Amino acid sequence: MISITLEHVSYAYSPNTPLEKEALRDVSVTITGGKITGLIGHTGSGKSTFAQMLNGLLRPTSGKIFLGNQDIWAEPKKISQIRYRVGMVFQYPEHQLFEETVYKDIAYGPINMGKQGKELDFLIRSAAEFVGLSEELLDKSPFELSGGQQRRVAIAGVLAMDPEVLVLDEPAAGLDPRGRDEILGNIRTYQQTKSKTVILISHSMEDMARYSDELIVLKDSTLLLKGSLKEVFQQADIIKDAGLRLPQVTRVMLALKKKGLDVDTSVYTVEDAFKRLTDRRRSSC
Amino acid sequence: MNVILEAQNVVFAYENEDVEARNAVENVSLSIERGSFVAILGQNGSGKSTLAKLFNGILLPLEGKILVDGMDTTHEDQLINIRKRVGMVFQNPDNQLVATVVEEDVAFAPENLGVPTNEIRLRVDKALDVVGMREYAHHAPHQLSGGQKQRVAIAGILAMGPECIIFDESTAMLDPRGREEIMETIRHLNRVEQKTIVLITHYMEEAALADRVVVIHDGTIRLDGKPEEVFRHQNELYSIGLSLPQATDLIARLEESGLYPELQGKTALTEEEAAVLLESILK
Numbered sequence: 228m229i230s231i232t233l234e235h236v237s238y239a240y241s242p243n244t245p246l247e248k249e250a251l252r253d254v255s256v257t258i259t260g261g262k263i264t265g266l267i268g269h270t271g272s273g274k275s276t277f278a279q280m281l282n283g284l285l286r287p288t289s290g291k292i293f294l295g296n297q298d299i300w301a302e303p304k305k306i307s308q309i310r311y312r313v314g315m316v317f318q319y320p321e322h323q324l325f326e327e328t329v330y331k332d333i334a335y336g337p338i339n340m341g342k343q344g345k346e347l348d349f350l351i352r353s354a355a356e357f358v359g360l361s362e363e364l365l366d367k368s369p370f371e372l373s374g375g376q377q378r379r380v381a382i383a384g385v386l387a388m389d390p391e392v393l394v395l396d397e398p399a400a401g402l403d404p405r406g407r408d409e410i411l412g413n414i415r416t417y418q419q420t421k422s423k424t425v426i427l428i429s430h431s432m433e434d435m436a437r438y439s440d441e442l443i444v445l446k447d448s449t450l451l452l453k454g455s456l457k458e459v460f461q462q463a464d465i466i467k468d469a470g471l472r473l474p475q476v477t478r479v480m481l482a483l484k485k486k487g488l489d490v491d492t493s494v495y496t497v498e499d500a501f502k503r504l505t506d507r508r509r510s511s512c
Numbered sequence: 513m514n515v516i517l518e519a520q521n522v523v524f525a526y527e528n529e530d531v532e533a534r535n536a537v538e539n540v541s542l543s544i545e546r547g548s549f550v551a552i553l554g555q556n557g558s559g560k561s562t563l564a565k566l567f568n569g570i571l572l573p574l575e576g577k578i579l580v581d582g583m584d585t586t587h588e589d590q591l592i593n594i595r596k597r598v599g600m601v602f603q604n605p606d607n608q609l610v611a612t613v614v615e616e617d618v619a620f621a622p623e624n625l626g627v628p629t630n631e632i633r634l635r636v637d638k639a640l641d642v643v644g645m646r647e648y649a650h651h652a653p654h655q656l657s658g659g660q661k662q663r664v665a666i667a668g669i670l671a672m673g674p675e676c677i678i679f680d681e682s683t684a685m686l687d688p689r690g691r692e693e694i695m696e697t698i699r700h701l702n703r704v705e706q707k708t709i710v711l712i713t714h715y716m717e718e719a720a721l722a723d724r725v726v727v728i729h730d731g732t733i734r735l736d737g738k739p740e741e742v743f744r745h746q747n748e749l750y751s752i753g754l755s756l757p758q759a760t761d762l763i764a765r766l767e768e769s770g771l772y773p774e775l776q777g778k779t780a781l782t783e784e785e786a787a788v789l790l791e792s793i794l795k
Contacts (some may be wrong), residue, residue, distance in 0.1 A: 270658040270687045375556050401603070401684050403555040403714050405753030430687045433758065470689040475717060475758040475783050482787035488794050497758050501765045504790070508771040 228261030228422050229295045229391045231281055231313075236290035238276050250276040252448045253290070258441075263418055263425045265439030265456075267432070269470030272445040274428050278394050281426065282313035294392070311340050314390030318397045320381030321374060329355070329372070329380050330365040336388040354387035357417045359409060375406045382410070386417065392424045393417075399434060407431075411438045433474045436460070436495035444469055457493055476500045515579075516676050516708050517544040517567050517598070522576035524562055536562045538731035539576070546675070549702045549709040551719035551739070554728035555753040560712050563728065564678045567710070568598040581675070596625070599669035603681045605661035608668070614656075615640065615649040618667045625672065632671075639667035642705060643697050659690025663697055670701075676708035677701065683718065695721065716743075716757040720781040727754070740779040759786035 238251040251273045258264050258281075268274050279285045280292060283299050283306040292299050299309045317323070326332035333351045342350060355365060358379040364372065369380050382398060395414065399407040411427075415438055418425045429435055435442065435456070442459040444452040446469040452459050460466065463481060466473055473481070473495075480492045480500060490507075494500045524537040537559045544550055554560040565571040566578050569585040581597050583590040602608055611617035618636045627635065640646040643663040653661055662682055669677055679698065683691040695718055701707045711722060719725050725742040727735035729752040735742045743749070743760045756764065759780045767775040774793045780786035 268687075269689055373557055401556075401681065401714070403753050404716070404755040406556055407714075430691075432688065470687060472688040472692070476762055478783040479759050479762060479786045479790070482783055483790055483794070486787065486791045488791060490794075497761045497765065500762050501769070504762075504766055505769050505771050507794070 229424055230260040231258040231392060231424070231426075232256075232293040233280075234291045234293070236280065236287045236292060238273075238280060238285060239288045242288055249448055251280075251287075251445075254445075254450045255290075256443060256450055256453050258424065258426060258443070260424045261422050262440040263415065263427055263438060265435040265442045266426055266428045266445070267430075267435060267442060267469075267471055268445035268451075272469070273448045274445055275396060277443075277445065278315070278396055278426065278428060281392070281394055282315050283309045284315070311388055312390055313392040313394060314385040314388055316382050316385050316393070316395040316398055318400060320385075320398075321369075321377035324369040324377055324381060327368060328366055329360065329369050332369050332380055333365075333383045333387050336384050340388060350387045350389060351383075354383040357386055357420075358383045358413050375402055375410075378402070378410065379413075382414075390423075392426070394426045394428075396428045397430070398427070399429065399431070407434060414438070432460075432472060433476075433496075436474045436477075444471070446470070456495065460495055461493060463492075514545055515543045516546040516581055517710070518542070518577075518579040519563070519566065519573075520577040520579070522563075522566060522573045522578060524559075524566060524571060524573050526562075535574075535731050537566065537573075540728075540731070540733055541576075542726065542733060542736075544676075544708065544710065546708055547702075547706050548724060549698075549711070549722045550724045550726060551711045551713060551722035552726050552728060553713065553716070553719050553754055558728045558752075559731040560728045561680055562731075564600065564680050564710065564712055567678060568600055569594045570600075592625075596672055597674055598676045598678060599672055599674040600678045600680060601662070601665055601669055601682045603684050605658060605665050605685070608665040609653040609661060612652055613649075614645065614651050614653060614664050617653060617664055618671050621668055622671045635671045635673065636667075639670035642670055642700070643667045657690060658686045659693040662686065662690065662694055666694075666697060666701075670705075674707070676710065678710040678712070680712045681714065683713065683715065691715070691718075716755055716760070717782075720757045720760065727752070739781050743781070744779060757781065759783045762786060763789060 233254050233256050236254045240248045240250055266274050324332050333354055337347055337350050360379050369377055399410050427439055441455055451469055476497050477495055480490050480494050483490045484492050491503055494503055519540050519542045522537055522540045523535055525535040552560045569591050572586050578585040580594045583594055609617050610620055615636050618639055619632050622632050622635055640649055643666050645663050683694050698709055702709045713719055720739045725739045735745055743756050746756055746764055763780040763786055766772040778789055780789055
């Protein structure tokens with residue numbers, strides 16, 4: 228259960244040119260090992276830059292990034308090793324599928340890592356299983372599959388490299404409610420079963436409330452908040468100020484509180500709100 | 513005439529699909545009233561985007577008819593008029609902006625339609641006002657947030673002077689504030705500018721704001737009614753991969769629990785409605 232630590236990390240695009248644009252400014256934070264950390268912030272807040280620095284796709288303009296105790300840029304020539312250890316699923320990853328069969332597509336990453344034989348086959352099949360792809364789909368062309376299934380193939384391709392840390396940028400974007408729950412549920416199961424460290428980027432606070440343990444909030448290229456889901460979501464004003472909004476069910480509780488009712492507003496899922504409100508009724512009867 | 517969009521027994525299938533594959537749209541009949549705000553819900557692959565593309569003539573029906581303000585989409589000489597009447601806003605704002613300056617982007621379509629220059633100026637200014645982006649007229653699109661880009665895309669459609677705008681998952685790639693901006697713009701377009709709105713979305717909260725919700729599954733219409741009616745069919749919605757807005761879901765579960773008999777027959781579509789219902793009971 229490896230953690231990632233950023234120490235005074237800044238990043239600028241096109242540094243020392245008139246087009247210089249600061250994407251992250253002096254961010255220091257630790258991503259806890261063995262948990263799902265949600266990364267939230269408005270468009271342009273620096274989330275994608277942050278994510279791409281975790282596996283060395285971008286190198287900080289200043290500051291250091293540690294995977295466990297290891298400075299990932301200590302030996303720049305070995306950065307590809309970091310990319311195997313920190314797996315990255317980009318937005319709309321299904322656009323990057325290219326092989327003739329689902330099996331071969333999932334195999335691409337682990338083969339590049341030098342995996343072969345039984346171990347390779349095992350990695351592919353277990354990754355497919357984690358994302359809910361059935362055996363018979365493995366021999367099909369990925370292009371015969373639906374968009375939601377293609378998304379699973381792309382995610383399986385990263386899981387098959389068995390990374391220690393998994394970073395996912397909007398893995399449920401564009402999916403219907405069931406598709407969202409299935410994919411995010413699969414990621415939760417994978418994370419728990421294998422005790423992995425997961426970083427999840429999403430614009431949906433409802434999804435964050437259900438699937439993340441801790442949250443990091445970015446605003447205008449800086450770190451605004453970091454803490455448990457509850458610690459972060461309790462800061463309603465700061466969340467709003469960051470261009471975000473709390474889950475709708477939390478907003479219901481906040482509206483009740485505003486109307487002068489004594490209700491607990493640290494409620495982030497419908498299940499929680501239901502439980503609080505039924506308990507309240509039972510105790511008052 | 514009160515109907516602006518009409519599908520009459522429409523069948524559509526994509527080419528080179530498996531022979532056994534079902535039709536993407538299977539015998540759909542649907543009338544959309546002028547000035548209304550209709551949300552279309554459905555799973556990925558349900559046929560809802562196909563239906564949207566049929567409505568502005570990007571796709572043509574294999575059987576049946578699509579009428580836009582009485583014009584048949586299969587009549588090629590009417591296509592330009594149809595597209596002037598019905599505009600579409602898509603998911604990714606980056607794919608919809610073509611110019612390097614906001615106002616030029618908005619002027620792009622009317623210029624192509626041969627609208628006179630003075631008239632273009634008026635239309636561009638008005639369109640940017642409506643979406644609240646006038647002050648960004650001279651900005652480059654890439655400097656804008658996702659919600660702002662999407663509002664510029666909407667202004668580009670408005671400059672064509674459509675009566676109806678179809679939004680095909682236009683909030684899917686936006687952050688919460690961007691989604692809010694677009695939903696406010698959509699409501700303004702409907703209520704103040706009196707545009708007919710067809711909103712295709714995966715967000716139940718957004719559909720709850722419409723006057724009417726149409727649910728499509730496997731290419732056919734499953735539910736059609738006011739949001740409060742449609743969202744009462746929770747089991748059916750869940751069975752086809754959809755859900756309820758959280759506020760609606762909470763009230764429905766409390767009603768079902770038997771502990772809140774006061775909620776019998778009540779529905780909430782927004783957080784305000786849920787809070788009002790609960791306030792009256794818990795006080």
